[in-house]
Amino acid sequence: MTVAHVAGLHMETDEPPTTRLPTLAPRPGTLAATGLSAELLGDLASKLLLRAGVLSLSTLSDRLAIAGSILMDALGLLRREARIEVRPSGSTEAELSYTLTERGRVLALHALHRDGYVGPAPVPLEDYARLVNAQSARDRRVNRSAMQHAMSDVVLTDDLRDRLGAALNSGRALFLYGPAGTGKTFIASRLQRAIPGQILMPYALLVNGAIIRVFDPTLHGAIDLRDATSPLLLTAGFDRRYVCCKRPVIHVGGELEISMLDIEQRGATHEMVAPLQLKANNGMLIIDDLGRQRSTTEQILNRWIVPMEERLDHFSIGGGAYFSVPFDVVLVFSTNLNAESLVDDALRRRLGYKIPFGPISPDLYRQIWQRNCAALQLPFQSELVDFAIEELHRQRGVELLPVHPRDLLNMIVDRLRYEEHDAVVDREMLMWAWDNNFFQSR
Numbered sequence: 001m002t003v004a005h006v007a008g009l010h011m012e013t014d015e016p017p018t019t020r021l022p023t024l025a026p027r028p029g030t031l032a033a034t035g036l037s038a039e040l041l042g043d044l045a046s047k048l049l050l051r052a053g054v055l056s057l058s059t060l061s062d063r064l065a066i067a068g069s070i071l072m073d074a075l076g077l078l079r080r081e082a083r084i085e086v087r088p089s090g091s092t093e094a095e096l097s098y099t100l101t102e103r104g105r106v107l108a109l110h111a112l113h114r115d116g117y118v119g120p121a122p123v124p125l126e127d128y129a130r131l132v133n134a135q136s137a138r139d140r141r142v143n144r145s146a147m148q149h150a151m152s153d154v155v156l157t158d159d160l161r162d163r164l165g166a167a168l169n170s171g172r173a174l175f176l177y178g179p180a181g182t183g184k185t186f187i188a189s190r191l192q193r194a195i196p197g198q199i200l201m202p203y204a205l206l207v208n209g210a211i212i213r214v215f216d217p218t219l220h221g222a223i224d225l226r227d228a229t230s231p232l233l234l235t236a237g238f239d240r241r242y243v244c245c246k247r248p249v250i251h252v253g254g255e256l257e258i259s260m261l262d263i264e265q266r267g268a269t270h271e272m273v274a275p276l277q278l279k280a281n282n283g284m285l286i287i288d289d290l291g292r293q294r295s296t297t298e299q300i301l302n303r304w305i306v307p308m309e310e311r312l313d314h315f316s317i318g319g320g321a322y323f324s325v326p327f328d329v330v331l332v333f334s335t336n337l338n339a340e341s342l343v344d345d346a347l348r349r350r351l352g353y354k355i356p357f358g359p360i361s362p363d364l365y366r367q368i369w370q371r372n373c374a375a376l377q378l379p380f381q382s383e384l385v386d387f388a389i390e391e392l393h394r395q396r397g398v399e400l401l402p403v404h405p406r407d408l409l410n411m412i413v414d415r416l417r418y419e420e421h422d423a424v425v426d427r428e429m430l431m432w433a434w435d436n437n438f439f440q441s442r
Helices: 017-024 038-052 057-064 068-080 102-114 125-134 144-150 158-170 184-188 297-302 305-310 345-350 362-376 382-396 403-419 427-437
Strands: 054-056 084-087 097-100 174-177 198-202 204-207 210-213 242-246 249-252 264-266 271-273 283-287 312-316 322-326 329-335 353-356
Touching (some): 017 198, 038 054, 038 068, 038 084, 038 097, 038 102, 054 057, 068 084, 125 204, 158 353, 174 184, 184 329, 305 345, 362 382, 362 403, 382 403, 382 427, 403 427
Parallel strands (some): 174 329, 210 271, 249 283, 283 329
Antiparallel strands (some): 054 097, 084 097, 312 322
16 A cells, blocks of 8 residues: 655655565564563463463464564463463474463462453553654645645635645644634534555553553554465565554544543453543644533643643553653644633643634535535535625625535435425525524524
8 A cells, every 4th residue: 555645745655555564563583572561462362262261373473463483482481481382283292282271270260350451462651662763643744735635525614725835834732723613623524635655553562561552453453464475474575563554544533531531441351541632642632622622621621731841641550560652743733712711821821723613605615515415415506605705694784604504505405305296496495494594592
């Protein structure tokens, strides 16, 4: 898979990921190169065997994302401690299968109670920190041509597009504010197009002996790069403890709580899970509807003061243990509440770009109307949109917002489907949609 080249934008190399990624995270050839101990790998293998019963060497290697020859060191340790037994299933060492002994099952349960993580082997924090800096989202320079390409399907003014592009270059947070329906969320979700490319995301991190799950298939867009290479071979590809993903874009709104920004320790499974901003590293985190969360706005914004200043985030994993990790996230805040009442002077300075969104011109309104007609397979009638602007919006004192064409035309489509025949899209139907979209007092 290659990355499309946009003129003037510093993006990923045109090399396919399979040739570029090994230079970022080379596949380890020895146990020492993994940064892990035989004891830790042995515990991970034991937990897999506890769940599955019997597994072959190749299956264990694949599930742990560790080459078979390296894994043999850990399995040898388990055999010497009488925790596993071998069940030959073929004529070669690679076809051996393993199962837990009674002693092994007891110790595997103890390991699971100490640390509930089961999955691919983790990556040491030091290795991950180097990788985050090597694939930084802030190194992607954005110019006008790049923003025009990224926003090619979005109707917005040149001034707003240029403000957003310059803000992305700054590496600072973006604060989008304005009335509901002005397109803040829609446009924020498309900003990532200006910093495209692939990154490597670890399945998990090893921090002070604890394993923290990072990769989340519901949030990270994994790219399938599997080839015919056996997981037992060491000579090709990047370290399989990482997943090749699109740059993450994580979007949260009113459901955000301050606890979601720290390491989650799941009592039921004894597992640690990375917070949102760690999952968004090398990508973008959009916090929408600021001011409508259960946690206070002050709590949420204060959580970002140190990371935004130092570009380091600090976490606790219990027992007095703390660690720091590079903070390489494009932060985007969005609100339709009074921005000045939400943010004090100290935070206002740290937030970087404050970009207002508001009513649009009749010309932009027409363009949005036309695009929505095309998307909904409705005929574009210039006189109908003129009627909406002059007779409905202007006479009734309703400002022109980008959301209105979509909402009104979708209601018209709802009625067309209900009528079950070719009804005429006319002023009467538009006024019907208007009366359903606004309270009668408007």
